[in-house]
Amino acid sequence: MTHTPSLRTRFAPSPSGHLHVGGARTALFNWAYAHGRGGKFILRIEDTDQKRSSDAASVGFLKDLKWLGIDWNEGPEFEGCGGGDFGSYFQSERLDIYNKFLEQLVQQGKAYYAFDTTAELDVARKESKSRNEAYRYDRSRADAISPEQVQAWLKEGKPAVIRFKTPAGAITIHDEILGDATLPAGEVDDFVIRKADGFPTYHFAVVVDDELMGVTTVLRAQEHFNNTAKHIVLQDALGFRRPTYGHLPLIFNPDGSKMSKRDKDKLLRKTAQDKKLTAPPANTVDATRFSAWLGDKNSQLDFAEATAMATALNIELPEINVDDFRRSGYLPQVMCNFLALNGWGPGNDLEKFDNAFLCANFALDRVQKTAAKFDRVKLLAFNLDAIQKLSREAFSGLVKAHGEIYHPEFMKKITAAQFDLLVAASHERSKTLDELFRGNRWLALGDEELTWEKSKQVEKALLAGTPSGLDRLKELRGVLEAVETWTPAGIEESIRQWATTAGLAEQIGQIAQPLRVGVTGSTVSPPIFDTLAILGKSSSLRRIDRCLQDFATAKT
């Protein structure tokens, strides 16, 4: 392991929305790279877009990072992380610093004021587009204005941006992952470095902060590749050092589209349109909100709204954000492992590893150059494997914590003993922590609330054949009533005994299914003896009675 005490990496998200998997992987790699080399990992909040920033979101980010096990040496202070001598780590609190450097550039003639309106620029852009050319800002627009005029306009408060006077010449980017790339002269135009609202643009703030915070290595997504050229010319103009760059491959959806925070809304909107909905489904959002959302491809519902809408439309929302995966019951170490595997591998057939291994082995020369499609099915397989490897106690603890956060009603309805039995019956078969709750709703239902699924499978289990499932149930009720030790083993013993006398020893399915449907209302549940044991004797009997009652008239 290389030990570079001065090595400093950073993760610099804009606090809009939650941390999504792409961002999480960027953070993970930066973190692992620094940690594996005795360096420092810095977290910086890029909140220079006044329209988008929100404090709640930046806290969401911090929580997500913490959950993944990614801590930061410097940055916003949160649960024992953060602090540091190079603050503030919020860009919105560093305006004075940026302005100092901005002024310096203007005075040196390396940057200039421009007064073009949005409308004017739009025209120029459209023109470029119509000629099938890339749009580049035309410096002569600004040159045409005399220095006196500039001063006069500034004095009267005419809105102005500051643009960087990009030097002529090709720009070569050194990238530790992709190698060198050279952008021909003219590819980078005079980009804006301070917006009319007085805030620096991303490009300017990044360059200043990376220098002042001593960042030595920048690992970020490939979509930033072209931006790096801008950052390099700025660094040169300001006399800054140039960090080492590595551009990470993007993460895509299985269909090849870019994984985006908006994917959930995209799916919901499409479903709503396919169903030709003109009004919002009940219990979702109001009509005004609905039509505004439906009409604007870029608008997003908040989490509660989106969840309600998905329920109403009867669809599953894709997990995009780290928080979505947490909610779905994935283990943080599995998320990190799988995220790392999308874009990096240790170089042999090893795929399962923890963060300590990642820190010790992560290096830029093994980072993939091509985008990866995020395969949730494989992630699920990894999660199952990790769950199976957990001790019963550890699994139980995680399930409990998960349930208390995401299924408090469920947890309140069941006893500690029931919980333990459920955990035991589910451990080997749970792909996620959440599955245990989603798949066992029958347990949290009161005996009088239970309803029986109207499905072919249910009918078959109860009504088909002679004797039918219902006939069996009648007999089984008596058998169960006589069971003295109400445990999976005790129940099994009694039932098997009865089955043998009834000549059904080899056809236990003819017994299990009617029972299962009788007490759970559906054809799917944990193994039947576990199911009965978890439910308890009186509930089981009561439910069988209700089932017999309900279907007594339905029998054909």
Next chain:
RNA sequence: GGCCUCAUCGUCUAGCCUGGCUUAGGACACCACCCUUUCAAGGUGGCUACAGGGGUUCAAAUCCCCUUGGGGUCACCA
């Protein structure tokens, strides 16, 4: 469209830099069978890829060129 960039099974990838050890390895998925009390889980076996075309070389997945295809970017968003 300009510029930049990438290219191994359906997917994530090993091998490529330092050409022969590769009838291209692993994992997930898929298929078949087994187990089985539903759904899973588990077991065994199987299918599947070097984008195409030219070079260079005794020898190319590995080096070079072209084509094709993919991606990124072209904001007073980051």
